[in-house]
Amino acid sequence: MTRATPSRFSPNYLKQLPEDLAEYVRRHGLDKEFGRLDSWSSSMEKTYTEIEEWQIDNLIISYWHIECMYKHAAGFAVSRFLEGLKNGKILGTKCEGCGRVLIPPRIFCEWCFRDVDTWVEHPGTGVISTYSLSYIGTDPRVRFEKPIIVAVIWFDGTVKKANSSRTVLHSAGILHKVQGVDPEKVHVGMRVKPVWRRPEERVGSILDIEYFAPLEGDG
Amino acid sequence: MDIWVAGVGEIPCRPSYDEMDFREMLYRAAAKAYLDAGITPADVDGVVSSGMDFYEGMSITDSYTPDQVGGRLKFNTLVSNDALNAFIHACMLLKTGQFRTVLVTAYAKASNILNYPEIVFNSFDPHVVRPLTPHFYAIAAMDAQAYLLNSGGDARDLSLVAAKNKRNALRNPSAAFAENISIEEVESMEVVSEPLRKGHVAVPCDYAAAVLLTTEKSLGKVRVEAFGYSIGSYSVDLSLKEWGRSHWARAALEMALRQIRMRRVDFVEVSEPFAHTELMVLDGFGIVGENVCKTLRDGGFNMDGYLPVNPSGGCIGMGYPLNAAGLQRLVQSVNLLRTGRWSSCLVASPDGEVVDGGAVVVLSAEV
Numbered sequence: 179m180t181r182a183t184p185s186r187f188s189p190n191y192l193k194q195l196p197e198d199l200a201e202y203v204r205r206h207g208l209d210k211e212f213g214r215l216d217s218w219s220s221s222m223e224k225t226y227t228e229i230e231e232w233q234i235d236n237l238i239i240s241y242w243h244i245e246c247m248y249k250h251a252a253g254f255a256v257s258r259f260l261e262g263l264k265n266g267k268i269l270g271t272k273c274e275g276c277g278r279v280l281i282p283p284r285i286f287c288e289w290c291f292r293d294v295d296t297w298v299e300h301p302g303t304g305v306i307s308t309y310s311l312s313y314i315g316t317d318p319r320v321r322f323e324k325p326i327i328v329a330v331i332w333f334d335g336t337v338k339k340a341n342s343s344r345t346v347l348h349s350a351g352i353l354h355k356v357q358g359v360d361p362e363k364v365h366v367g368m369r370v371k372p373v374w375r376r377p378e379e380r381v382g383s384i385l386d387i388e389y390f391a392p393l394e395g396d397g
Numbered sequence: 398m399d400i401w402v403a404g405v406g407e408i409p410c411r412p413s414y415d416e417m418d419f420r421e422m423l424y425r426a427a428a429k430a431y432l433d434a435g436i437t438p439a440d441v442d443g444v445v446s447s448g449m450d451f452y453e454g455m456s457i458t459d460s461y462t463p464d465q466v467g468g469r470l471k472f473n474t475l476v477s478n479d480a481l482n483a484f485i486h487a488c489m490l491l492k493t494g495q496f497r498t499v500l501v502t503a504y505a506k507a508s509n510i511l512n513y514p515e516i517v518f519n520s521f522d523p524h525v526v527r528p529l530t531p532h533f534y535a536i537a538a539m540d541a542q543a544y545l546l547n548s549g550g551d552a553r554d555l556s557l558v559a560a561k562n563k564r565n566a567l568r569n570p571s572a573a574f575a576e577n578i579s580i581e582e583v584e585s586m587e588v589v590s591e592p593l594r595k596g597h598v599a600v601p602c603d604y605a606a607a608v609l610l611t612t613e614k615s616l617g618k619v620r621v622e623a624f625g626y627s628i629g630s631y632s633v634d635l636s637l638k639e640w641g642r643s644h645w646a647r648a649a650l651e652m653a654l655r656q657i658r659m660r661r662v663d664f665v666e667v668s669e670p671f672a673h674t675e676l677m678v679l680d681g682f683g684i685v686g687e688n689v690c691k692t693l694r695d696g697g698f699n700m701d702g703y704l705p706v707n708p709s710g711g712c713i714g715m716g717y718p719l720n721a722a723g724l725q726r727l728v729q730s731v732n733l734l735r736t737g738r739w740s741s742c743l744v745a746s747p748d749g750e751v752v753d754g755g756a757v758v759v760l761s762a763e764v
Binding site for chain 2: 238240242244245246247248249250251252253254255256257284285286288289291
């Protein structure tokens, strides 16, 4: 078991607290720990009747850092996909039932519920189907000066409508980043292509594609 | 409203399926269940899956369940704890009359979890239990110690259970830890936490199972006679736990017994993450006339005994697929009933390694 490694509250966060609470947090060194300060706030307001002399100074919080360690077997289909990326190829599967191309690949088709074992290679060119200019990281305290462009790329020739299905549209597509373009000029329908890392840098990861960039003449 | 098992599918237990991810494992199991039932996903009204995000290393796992089991655009829900709870949840859906056929799925990808003991450890109270950093084997061992004291058993009885189950598993092609092993060989294994030896502990495994339940009699292969579930004395700080007893078992069984007249089953399948769990749950049921440990020593729970227990090999013989253990037991029970050797059984599964809670299902070959 590993005890928690204390992390410091950001000064900005302390500034947002009521002064009496912020002062308490500092006095007890709690700004050096992590925890939910809103729970401290509600504790201060709470009335305890069973133990008359209870006060916040008696409050004990046990800190635990939960250590969960996993490996994730990518399975047959995604392993082959990742191996393809390492070799500079975008591989998918094609369902012989409905004709859909699946990128990233699956060995089953959820539309037809059948085995899928026909492999195809795609050049990776496609269009932006949706995107966002993101100014935030997964840590909410982080704000980017320049936005990251996250986008879903629909690969050329894979868009398929199936009237017999309640799903109106399918396209082989992946989430990735778009670079090499002024954020203001990104738009749905922009044609893009993959920009690969150098072969010696590829490891069999989605990041072997460094980003997608506009095709010449678009962007 | 009567409920039948229309079909079952599984992929055999293995220490690891490196070549398949959980979607591929579930797809294989579900495809077998559909084939067994002679129906397609179009005939299914909903999916109930069993899952524990902590085991899967992925949040909100129910979102990732439907595609690979034919559940796309259908009712879908995930039930936590042991998979027998998911099975019972599906039965209750069918009893509403709004569903005709429901698929139940469960899987374990134990090989993905690199520090399983710590995952279980985090189920304990952070103030008064975790600081002592007990391994959950030690918690289970205290249960075993208390059980043996309560029941007049001794540590060798645990080896009898382990050897029986490993030998039973030799007939089960889905078992990963079958072994023609003697009691003495189990007795000679190293102690992990007294009185538990290595051979008394079921080894976590990879596994996937799918069961199709239906109210359509013409599809029925095995009948679901009754079910029950309960939580016994239980608190995360372990202070309310009555050591060495499975209180949940009798309460769950009584719930099931209220639904049927049947008072005898031909065999029992019970998930046993530890050898003593099997005995403790049997004792909890109160269905064994004599002392449970004495009956065990007399061979009463053997394949040819008066009440075979875990003829499939149980979790010790097959592998312990975490929360999927209950559906593993259920699938084995259905397969055993379909051999024609037996006509009824009691399926039981606790909600985890050291939890006083669980579920039971009574099945019969009568359709």
